[in-house]
Amino acid sequence: MSTTHPRRRRAYAVAGAFAAATLVLGACTNSSSDDDTSASVTKSNTDNDKSGDKVVIGFSAPAADHGWMGAITKAAVAQADKYDDVELKVAEGTNDVNLQISQVETFINDKVDAIVLLPFDGAAMTSVARKAMDAGITVINVDREFDSPFAARTTVLGDNYGMGVSAGTFVCEDAKGAKDKVVTEIAGIDSLPLTQERSKGFKDALKSCGLDVDNRVAAEFTVESGEEAASNLLQAAPKIDYLWNHDDDQGVGVLAAIKNANRDEFTMIGGAGSADVMDAIKAGNSVLKATVVYPSTQAADGVKLARLLVQNKSMSDLAEIEVPRQLKLAAPVVTKDNVDTYLPSAFRS
Amino acid sequence: MSASLQDPSLTVPAPPKGEPRGSIGIARNLGLVIALVVLCIVGVVTAGDRFASTDNVLTILRLATVTGIVAVGMTFVITGGGIDLSVGAIVALSSVWATTTGTQAMADNIGWVAMVFSAILVGAACGAINGLLVAYGRIVPFIATLAMLASARGLAEVIADRKTQIIRNQGFTDFFAAEPLGIPVIVIIFALVTVAGWFLLNRTTFGRRTFAVGGNPEAARLAGIKVQRHTVYLYTLLGTTCGIAAVMLMSRTTTGSSTHGTLLELDVIAAVVIGGTLLSGGRGTIIGTLFGVLIFMTLTNVFTLNNLSTSTQNVAKGVIIVIAVLLQQRIANRKT
Numbered sequence: 001m002s003t004t005h006p007r008r009r010r011a012y013a014v015a016g017a018f019a020a021a022t023l024v025l026g027a028c029t030n031s032s033s034d035d036d037t038s039a040s041v042t043k044s045n046t047d048n049d050k051s052g053d054k055v056v057i058g059f060s061a062p063a064a065d066h067g068w069m070g071a072i073t074k075a076a077v078a079q080a081d082k083y084d085d086v087e088l089k090v091a092e093g094t095n096d097v098n099l100q101i102s103q104v105e106t107f108i109n110d111k112v113d114a115i116v117l118l119p120f121d122g123a124a125m126t127s128v129a130r131k132a133m134d135a136g137i138t139v140i141n142v143d144r145e146f147d148s149p150f151a152a153r154t155t156v157l158g159d160n161y162g163m164g165v166s167a168g169t170f171v172c173e174d175a176k177g178a179k180d181k182v183v184t185e186i187a188g189i190d191s192l193p194l195t196q197e198r199s200k201g202f203k204d205a206l207k208s209c210g211l212d213v214d215n216r217v218a219a220e221f222t223v224e225s226g227e228e229a230a231s232n233l234l235q236a237a238p239k240i241d242y243l244w245n246h247d248d249d250q251g252v253g254v255l256a257a258i259k260n261a262n263r264d265e266f267t268m269i270g271g272a273g274s275a276d277v278m279d280a281i282k283a284g285n286s287v288l289k290a291t292v293v294y295p296s297t298q299a300a301d302g303v304k305l306a307r308l309l310v311q312n313k314s315m316s317d318l319a320e321i322e323v324p325r326q327l328k329l330a331a332p333v334v335t336k337d338n339v340d341t342y343l344p345s346a347f348r349s
Numbered sequence: 350m351s352a353s354l355q356d357p358s359l360t361v362p363a364p365p366k367g368e369p370r371g372s373i374g375i376a377r378n379l380g381l382v383i384a385l386v387v388l389c390i391v392g393v394v395t396a397g398d399r400f401a402s403t404d405n406v407l408t409i410l411r412l413a414t415v416t417g418i419v420a421v422g423m424t425f426v427i428t429g430g431g432i433d434l435s436v437g438a439i440v441a442l443s444s445v446w447a448t449t450t451g452t453q454a455m456a457d458n459i460g461w462v463a464m465v466f467s468a469i470l471v472g473a474a475c476g477a478i479n480g481l482l483v484a485y486g487r488i489v490p491f492i493a494t495l496a497m498l499a500s501a502r503g504l505a506e507v508i509a510d511r512k513t514q515i516i517r518n519q520g521f522t523d524f525f526a527a528e529p530l531g532i533p534v535i536v537i538i539f540a541l542v543t544v545a546g547w548f549l550l551n552r553t554t555f556g557r558r559t560f561a562v563g564g565n566p567e568a569a570r571l572a573g574i575k576v577q578r579h580t581v582y583l584y585t586l587l588g589t590t591c592g593i594a595a596v597m598l599m600s601r602t603t604t605g606s607s608t609h610g611t612l613l614e615l616d617v618i619a620a621v622v623i624g625g626t627l628l629s630g631g632r633g634t635i636i637g638t639l640f641g642v643l644i645f646m647t648l649t650n651v652f653t654l655n656n657l658s659t660s661t662q663n664v665a666k667g668v669i670i671v672i673a674v675l676l677q678q679r680i681a682n683r684k685t
Contacts, residue, residue, distance in 0.1 A: 092658050095611065097602050099649065102412040106653055109404040123513040124602035124609075127522070147515050191511030191608060 051085045052311040057303060058107035060100055061118040061142075063093040066221050066249040068272050071296035071347030072118060072143075079300035086307055097124040104128045107137070114138040114306035118299055122193070123147045138309045140302040144194065153309060155326045156302050158294045160194040162331040164201020166292045167244045167269050170333050172209035174242070174267065179210045181241040182266075186229050186254055188246045190218040198246055198271070215240075219250045226250030230257035240266040248274035248291060258287060272296070273334060275346035282339045290335045296347045298329065380676065381624065381640035384669075388647045396654040405650065407533060413646040414539040414597045415440070419613065420620045420638045421546035422590030427618075427626050428550070428633025429583045430563035431483060431490040435497035436591050437613030439475045441606065442505040443468040443595035448514040448605030461521035468599065469592035475501055476588015480581035498614070505607035514605040525600030535597045542593060547635040559583065564631030619666065620645055623673035644669070 057080065064070035073093065080088035089112065091103035097120050107115050108131060115132055119125035122144040129139050129151035141152035175181045185202060188195045195218070206212055215237045219229035226245070234240075234257060245251045248270045258268070270277045270291030280288045305323055308314070314321050334342045392400035399405060419436050426433050446452065447468035456463040475497060482493040516522060527534050550556040561569040562579050570576050598609050622628060623644065624637030645666065652662040 090656055091653055092656070092660075092662075097606075097609070098412060098415055098598060101601055102408050102650070103653055105408040105411065106399075106405070106650070109402060109408060110399060121513050121602070121604065121606060121608065123515050124604045124606060126515075127526070127601075127603045189511075191506070191509070191513065191606070193512070196512075 048308060048313050048316050049083075051083070052307075052313070054085050054087065055083075055114065055307050055310045056087045056089065056110075056112045057306050057310075058089045058091065058104070058110070058112040058115040059117075059299070059303070060091040060103045060107075060115070061093050061299065062100075062120040063095045065093075065095070066223075066247075067274055067347055068247070068249055068294070068296050069093065072299045074347075075297045076116065076299035076303050079297075079303045083307060085311075086303065088303065095120050097121055100125060101128045104132060108132050108135050111135075112137060113310045114140065116140045116142060116299055116302040116306050117152075118142040118302075119144050119146070126151045138306055140306045140309075142299050142302045144192070149325075153325075154305050154323055156298050156305065157326065157328045158194075158298060159328050159331045160197035160294075161201040162328075163246075163271060163292045163294055164198040164203070165205045166201075166331050166333045167271070167290075168202045168205025168208075170269060170290055170292075170335075171206060171242045171244070172211065175209065175211065177209065181211055182214045182237060182239060183211055183242045184215040184233055184237055184240050184244070184266075185213050185217075186226065186233060186243065186245045186250070187216060187218040188221045188250065195246065202244060219247075219253075221247050221250050223250060223253035223256075226253030227257045228253070230254040231261070234258065234261045234263055242266060243268045243287075244271070245269070246271040248272045248277045251277060255286070255288070263287075269333075273342060273346050275343065275348050278334060278339050278343045278346050281334060281336055282343070284336055290333055293330075293332050293334060293342060295329045295345075297345065301327065301329075378625070378634070378637060378640070381637060381644065385640060385644050385647065388644060388651060392647065392651045392654065395651065399654055400651065403531070405654075407531075407536065409643070409646050409650045410536045410539070411533055411601070412649065413642050414535045415594045415601075415610070416613065416616050416620060416646070417539050417639065417642040418542045418590050418594040418597060419587075419617045420624075420642050421542050421635060422587035423617050423621050424546065424624070424626050424633050424635055424638045425550065425559055426490075426583050426587045427621055427628060428563045428630060429559045429580060430566060430630030431580065431583065432618070432628070433476075433479060433490065433494045433584065433587055434614050435475070435479060435494040435501055436587065436594075436617055437610035438498045438501035438505070439472050439588060439591040440595045440598060440610035440613060441608065442475065442501040442508075443471045443592045444599050444605035444609045445505040445509045445514060445607055446471045446605075447595065447599065448516055449508060450514075453517055456518050456521065461518045461524065464516075464518065464521055464599070465596050468595045469589055472588045472590070472592025472595060473585050474588065476585040476591065477581060479588065480584030483584065484577035484580035502607060509605065509607045511607060513608075516599060516603045516605070522600065522603055525596070535600055538593070538597065542590065543635060543639055550633065550635055555582070560631060560633070562630075563633070616645065619670050623670055625673075641673075 059076055061073055062069055064073055077088060077090060080086045094100050100120055104115060105128060115137055117129060117139060126146040126148050129146055130148060132139050133151060139152045141155040143158060145155060146152055171183060183206060187199055203213060215233055217229040217233045219225040243266050245254050251270050264287055266287060267289045268287040270288060271294060273291050273293035277288060277291045280286050281291060309323050315323055423433060447464045452464055452467050479494050479497050482488045483490050525534050558574050558579055561574055562576050566576050599605055620641035621638050624634060624641035626633040626637060648665060
């Protein structure tokens with residue numbers, strides 16, 4: 001009874017035609033950053049720190065859902081607190097680009113002097129950053145790069161490619177020319193250019209000593225995803241010599257998986273440089289032997305630079321009058337030998 | 350037969366209600382208006398001119414476009430007795446499909462409209478698949494759309510290779526970034542979709558059938574409504590709004606990405622439910638949904654202006670949802 005069709009074909013619903021043929025799948029485009037000159041930030045104890053004109057800075061970053069990102073915001077706030085001429089408006093961290101865009105729009109409405117922006121997705125935040133620049137606001141882009149040079153006055157970056165190179169070089173040196181070592185890698189969120197750069201650096205460095213990545217899995221910078229990815233990896237590779245984990249926060253999960261699997265035949269290298277990992281390196285009783293620093297003070301440097309730019313000051317240790325367009329921070333390897341140097345500036349997960 | 354097709358409520362025992370007309374309905378919408386007014390007062394008191402400026406209102410509306418447009422479609426599906434968890438994933442897939450180098454090359458040749466059509470077609474196709482699975486595959490909506498959630502986002506990641514695809518077409522970005530008479534194009538589109546949705550739900554046979562199908566599918570079937578076909582239409586309609594929302598997000602971010610629209614389904618369903626649409630189906634209101642979206646977005650804006658944490662904001666959201674549903678149950682009980 002219910003299957004009889006009276007054939008009343010009136011068009012009620014929207015869109016019936018499947019013109020799938022007109023939809024073409026293509027390869028994807030991607031913004032990749034180009035390598036620029038490196039520079040290291042020095043603590044300036046010069047006239048620059050003297051109180052000047054009042055500067056209102058808007059700050060927005062992704063959700064502090066893991067230690068490194070939390071440390072970014074904390075460091076930025078702490079930096080701003082050191083200056084009595086800086087007012088930092090902190091928008092709550094979000095991983096929703098739509099919301100982050102509206103936060104920047106609010107800063108534009110508020111007519112702040114500068115915006116320090118760590119985008120959830122650099123490409124997706126480019127157009128609103130451009131809008132801010134057009135409105136005469138100094139935009140400092142931190143960590144995840146915009147895809148247009150017009151969208152920021154200055155960009156502060158960690159050296160993601162350099163992190164991979166540092167980790168790879170450490171493996172090469174430790175392997176002492178052996179070509180049969182099993183090298184594995186647990187990457188972060190694969191969709192981010194920073195992850196792709198880290199992996200590329202790691203691969204390139206390994207290549208120079210005849211090694212390659214035997215197993216690679218990607219996690220999502222969270223403890224849970226790190227545990228899951230590491231469990232799978234340990235299943236896939238019964239014997240490992242080296243394991244590079246991109247991120248110390250997901251590393252907590254990675255270590256848990258290693259412990260559960262009762263594995264200790266390999267050397268593990270961390271990434272980002274959390275205080276917990278540095279403690280473990282110092283203690284020397286785990287698979288963790290090194291970590292590669294990815295400075296969590298980038299946004300703090302962004303705040304400092306925003307203040308300099310708005311107050312028309314220059315970077316004191318450069319001969320150049322203008323603040324540089326880009327700063328790429330170094331990615332040093334921390335081992336038992338130098339851990340005491342880096343431990344004080346490390347972040348707690 | 351044809352008479353009952355025109356107005357199924359004649360033969361359906363409990364007549365399904367459209368836009369609330371009785372005193373209870375007015376009271377409910379009044380509640381939403383009061384909630385929004387209270388939020389606005391809080392905004393003005395705490396943030397002053399920063400809140401009550403044209404720029405800020407436009408900021409709220411721009412933020413609301415994505416959630417709002419999908420919420421209009423979701424109102425239809427929930428009113429029709431269904432639910433769709435895959436809307437965020439469909440938005441992601443549509444945005445990715447419409448921004449591949451292939452689609453963008455096509456857009457360069459025949460105009461940027463190609464990208465818009467791609468997004469809408471992909472959204473509609475995903476919606477239609479959801480509808481077919483639910484209506485003819487007899488899979489419960491929760492599971493069918495959960496499967497779509499996983500596979501659509503997965504497919505988006507495969508197509509985009511988990512990278513962010515940047516829109517190079519200047520015509521596309523210029524058109525949607527324009528602000529004729531000071532009102533952003535995307536806000537105008539949001540308004541048009543809302544008006545069209547209101548008209549379709551309250552002034553057409555399609556809308557009446559939606560209420561009938563959601564209120565009592567068996568009675569609707571006996572009244573001569575093709576329940577299964579109508580269900581497919583509803584999900585396709587929602588998919589279409591996802592496609593439009595993807596275009597909004599593409600214009601806001603100038604990118605397509607497999608991470609777009611993450612957890613969008615929660616915001617959308619929450620907005621629809623606090624608007625007064627019954628999760629069990631049979632009752633739905635576009636105006637309520639619009640208020641639901643505006644309440645959430647204004648809340649977000651007030652929190653942002655006052656530098657308050659999103660964590661507390663989420664607590665506030667949760668409380669609002671619970672209060673709304675409790676009120677709904679009161680009203681539903683009083684009715685029977």
